[in-house]
Amino acid sequence: MSPVFALLLARESRLLFRRPAELVNPLVFFAIVIALFPLAVGPESQLLQTLSPGLIWVAALLAVLLSLDGLFRSDFEDGSLEQWVVAPQPLPLLVLAKVLAHWLFSGLALVLLAPLLALMLGLPARCLPVLLLSLLLGTPVLSLLGAVGAALIVGLKRGGLLLPLLILPLYIPVLILGSGVLQAALQGLPATGHLLWLASLAVLAVTLLPFAIAAGLTISVGE
Amino acid sequence: MRRSGRDRCVEPMGSPIVTTPFLEIMALACERDWRLLFERLDLALAPGDMLQVVGPNGSGKTSLLRLLAGLMQPSAGEVRLQGRSLCGQRAELARNLLWIGHAAGIKGLLTAEENLAWLCALHRPAGREAIWQALAAVGLRGFEDVPCHTLSAGQQRRVALARLHLEAPPLWILDEPFTALDKQGVAQLERHLQDHCERGGMVVLTTHHSLAVKPATFRELDLERCAA
Numbered sequence A: 001m002s003p004v005f006a007l008l009l010a011r012e013s014r015l016l017f018r019r020p021a022e023l024v025n026p027l028v029f030f031a032i033v034i035a036l037f038p039l040a041v042g043p044e045s046q047l048l049q050t051l052s053p054g055l056i057w058v059a060a061l062l063a064v065l066l067s068l069d070g071l072f073r074s075d076f077e078d079g080s081l082e083q084w085v086v087a088p089q090p091l092p093l094l095v096l097a098k099v100l101a102h103w104l105f106s107g108l109a110l111v112l113l114a115p116l117l118a119l120m121l122g123l124p125a126r127c128l129p130v131l132l133l134s135l136l137l138g139t140p141v142l143s144l145l146g147a148v149g150a151a152l153i154v155g156l157k158r159g160g161l162l163l164p165l166l167i168l169p170l171y172i173p174v175l176i177l178g179s180g181v182l183q184a185a186l187q188g189l190p191a192t193g194h195l196l197w198l199a200s201l202a203v204l205a206v207t208l209l210p211f212a213i214a215a216g217l218t219i220s221v222g223e
Numbered sequence B: 001m002r003r004s005g006r007d008r009c010v011e012p013m014g015s016p017i018v019t020t021p022f023l024e025i026m027a028l029a030c031e032r033d034w035r036l037l038f039e040r041l042d043l044a045l046a047p048g049d050m051l052q053v054v055g056p057n058g059s060g061k062t063s064l065l066r067l068l069a070g071l072m073q074p075s076a077g078e079v080r081l082q083g084r085s086l087c088g089q090r091a092e093l094a095r096n097l098l099w100i101g102h103a104a105g106i107k108g109l110l111t112a113e114e115n116l117a118w119l120c121a122l123h124r125p126a127g128r129e130a131i132w133q134a135l136a137a138v139g140l141r142g143f144e145d146v147p148c149h150t151l152s153a154g155q156q157r158r159v160a161l162a163r164l165h166l167e168a169p170p171l172w173i174l175d176e177p178f179t180a181l182d183k184q185g186v187a188q189l190e191r192h193l194q195d196h197c198e199r200g201g202m203v204v205l206t207t208h209h210s211l212a213v214k215p216a217t218f219r220e221l222d223l224e225r226c227a228a
Helices: A003-017 A021-041 A045-068 A073-077 A080-086 A091-120 A125-153 A162-186 A192-222 B061-068 B086-096 B112-121 B128-137 B153-165 B183-198
Strands: B023-032 B035-045 B050-054 B076-081 B097-100 B171-175 B202-206 B218-222
Touching: A003 A091, A003 B112, A021 A045, A021 A091, A045 A091, A045 A125, A045 A162, A073 A080, A080 A091, A080 A192, A080 B097, A091 A125, A091 A192, A125 A162, A125 A192, A162 A192, B023 B061, B035 B061, B035 B076, B050 B061, B050 B183, B061 B171, B061 B202, B076 B086, B086 B097, B097 B153, B112 B128, B112 B153, B128 B153, B153 B183, B183 B202
Parallel strands: B050 B202, B050 B218, B097 B171, B171 B202
Antiparallel strands: B023 B035, B023 B076
């Protein structure tokens, strides 16, 4: 692996650990959104169980999106992005390292927190491996797709709701596949097909989206 | 002094250029927010040259520097590197360029040493020893392990400028490098820039103060004369 990739991963991890609130906020958001549903819908376990695949995925998707809003902002404001663009290192590799660092600490934590919240919604324990696996494959896609939007709006003074508007429609395939896996598992049907689809989406996202993110950043920096 | 419509704004040459220009711009125009900042700008930069871009606020100094660094695309004209268009030569430019923008890429949460180590790694990794020496050279001995957000604006600028003591790409493009520096820092930087040019390097910078120490190849480009 390229040394600059490892160095950037270390640098980003260090930055994230010195500003832990940014890591914890999306997780707390995720937990609160899921905890709100039993309160709103009522503690009827059968209904919650039926709803749980959709609830978990919608909450995960919003939490990832929330955490991505500021992904490139501080780098843009302090001139780091300019340095990345003029550097001889390939920009797609740099953004891949940046998004990977972000996913390792926010996405992965979300994946690990999800089974606990799923049990709270009454999802049977036999579905948990499938839930973990589907989130493990799906959240990197969410992070990378969101990063494309974050790269495009980073130069705008008031990004606000633009990121969700741009990116949420692109999240639909992941949402359908992700909650589909869980529905299948819940009904005792084989989930491999859905999981393979999610895996192929993940592979596509990891190989292609860094180029899109890099192009978005180059445009934002060039404005 | 304003040029009439048709003739080109040619930047005055100090001495006839003997070497092939390293960086060249031809009939360059720049537009920001539907406002034409300058047009028909020609300029050549050969090894050893130092160019100070001057002009009133909003005349396009930073834009010109960003065009030269390849961060922005010109509205018309082209930037050439060693005689060939910049478009196909991004990698070649990147290897030869050290860019320090108005925001210098210093992270407040990282220490001076961590910041420099990363900025160097983007070009050519530097050892800890070299980084400490560079920090000492800009008067920051003892501040290596201090997070940059606790440093003053001038000290942060010095952290960024420590890169000039570390990496050796020939072309330095510096946007307002003297901002927030004290008198002694300004004098030291002027000497360092002069040394770099005398060793065959190139410097393009914007600043509002007139340099006290400058190499023989020093030139000034007044963008007000090239305003559209």
